[in-house]
Amino acid sequence: MVTTVRREATSVTPRQLEVLTFLLRRERWSVGEVASALEVSSAAATKAIARLERKGLVARAVNMMDRRCVNVTVTPVGAETARQTHKFA
Secondary structure, eight states: OOOOOOOOOOOHHHHHHHHHHTTTTTEEEEEHHHHHHTTTTHHHHHHHHHHHHHHTOOOOOOOOTTTEEEEEOOOOHHHHHHHHHHHHO
16 A cells, blocks of 8 residues: 655645745744734744744744744745745735
8 A cells, every 4th residue: 555645735824924924024033023023922923933834934943042032934935935925916
């Protein structure tokens, strides 16, 4: 029996696109900065970022200077997804 694994589609919700587009404004953001700028709770920002990360559109990394802080960056796939989505919107 052969099993195939399908990669999760890179379609995004309007809210995810908003977060992704916001993240493209600069190279790196902390989750707290994202929450503050988008006027949502840290929990809501973390959830949105986690969903984008599962799709391969953003990457999270612990800040080596302050391990309590998590930095978020847009992946090349995320940047391309944002550009393509805006093209068709």
